[in-house]
Amino acid sequence: MMPVCRPVLTTHEAIIPYLKRIDDNQVYGNDGPLLLELERRLCHHFNLEKGRLLCAVNGTVALQVALLALSENKMNNFLCLMPSWTFTATPAAAFSAGLTPYFVDVDKETWALTPEIAEKALKNVPGKVGCVMTVSPFGYPIPTEEWDFFTEKTGIPVLVDGAGMFVEVEFANTPIVVSMHTTKCFGMGEGGFIASKNLNLMEEIAYRRNFGMSSDRLSHFIGTNAKVSEYAAAVGLAQLDDWPNKSQILLEKARLYKEQLSKIRGIRLQPGYGESWFGGNLVIEFEKPVALEASEFLNQHDIETKFWWRQGCHLQEAYRQFESTPLPNTEILASSTLGIPFSVKLSEHEISYICDTLNRFVESK
Ligand SMILES: Cc1ncc(COP(=O)(O)O)c(C=O)c1O
Incomplete structure (x- = not known):
């Protein structure tokens, strides 16, 4: 995987x-x-x-x-x-x-x-x-x-x-x-x-x-x-000594993802991702609330995924006790966003495979 x-x-x-x-x-x-x-x-x-x-x-x-x-x-x-x-x-x-x-x-x-x-x-x-x-x-x-x-x-x-x-x-x-x-x-x-x-x-x-x-x-x-x-x-x-090299590699991966994902209709990234910034993890958004299905599809194709923030904090046992305003956008994000592989080790070939698999999933919807 x-x-x-x-x-x-x-x-x-x-x-x-x-x-x-x-x-x-x-x-x-x-x-x-x-x-x-x-x-x-x-x-x-x-x-x-x-x-x-x-x-x-x-x-x-x-x-x-x-x-x-x-x-x-x-x-x-x-x-x-x-x-x-x-x-x-x-x-x-x-x-x-x-x-x-x-x-x-x-x-x-x-x-x-x-x-x-x-x-x-x-x-x-x-x-x-x-x-x-x-x-x-x-x-x-x-x-x-x-x-x-x-x-x-x-x-x-x-x-x-x-x-x-x-x-x-x-x-x-x-x-x-x-x-x-x-x-x-x-x-x-x-x-x-x-x-x-x-x-x-x-x-x-x-x-x-x-x-x-x-x-x-x-x-x-x-x-x-x-x-x-x-x-x-x-x-x-020591990490800071290595940062110019590591950040360059990560930026290249983020750019590659941005380029390939932007060709898939129904998937989007946050503004500026892969241009001016990237983070340690990559999370994509589907136009529809299909993140769970997408996760299962990717897993079947040996690609691990993660719901980094689950359904939001307000639904987690420890934090349910606290009040909130209505959270419609949070609910949308919980069902439409998904963490996909991102690391310095990810090869160009692997990124293409992940994007092709995502494309196949979106086309099947
Ligand atoms: C949004 C957010 N806030 C705070 C933290 C906590 O940072 P740390 O793990 O360094 O304690 C994290 C860590 O993942 C995070 O994602």
């Missing part, structure tokens, strides 16, 4: 020079030199000024830390508006930051929560809103500046759950969290980062990442332990 996700991270040979440096430094955690170098290099990569990006142990805890900072310690039980069309890490992070998830719908075209949808939802929310979380579906680049305007207009802070983003990221005052989990395009095992142009916010996030403590070892803020060990930073640095 052709796997839907076949992550390939950097090799141990590439990591060894960094591990040797850990032996020499004898520093293993707590903002060690390798972590500081990784943060500096990621800032450089994204053209961000120093201090505007901080790594965290994973994306979920990064979301929690950012939400704690946006909350200013005073939003216990306030609502956090978020799409149901996301991975359950999004509501989990809100809940662990003291917020109550409230699910809203997404845009049909991009599959993301827009400021317009959020503003409309605000008119009928059943409580005080502490924060809005918008989510990048599978790497789609969220227009972050639009969310700065939303905050200016409504006074409500926003966090971008950009877990799937890395290739095209718009930085603004609104903080963004990116995941560096294995399944994401820039994977380092477990890891994530928080970035914002708002330096005051980032300084507070730095404290909250370390139990809310400053140098006096007193907790001035509520925080957690989201710090990254030097060993994890070593993997991140």
